[in-house]
Amino acid sequence: MSDAPKKMIMGSMAASGIVAALALADIAIGVPFRGSMMMDIMFLVSAGLVLFLCWDAWKDLR
Structure with missing residues (x-):
């Protein structure tokens, strides 16, 4: 699998x-x-939502 999705998640x-x-x-x-x-x-709420979505996407990549 390409590293691009992982890098995008980590950047987000x-x-x-x-x-x-x-x-x-x-x-x-x-x-x-x-x-x-x-x-x-x-800003805090939106950052928390983005962090949650990134964590969920990271789990899906495994």
């Missing part, structure tokens, strides 16, 4: 992890976005 997991970390940092210290709390919560 990394990107959603970065988004989640930045949203948590914004909630905790107000940096980097200085946006609304609602947007930070939505």
Whole structure:
């Protein structure tokens, strides 16, 4: 099997992890976005959904 799907899954997991970390940092210290709390919560929810979908796709590749 090609490594492309695995690399895409890992890249998506990394990107959603970065988004989640930045949203948590914004909630905790107000940096980097200085946006609304609602947007930070939505970023966290969407990052969690992407992580779940990546984990499920990773299981299917095994």
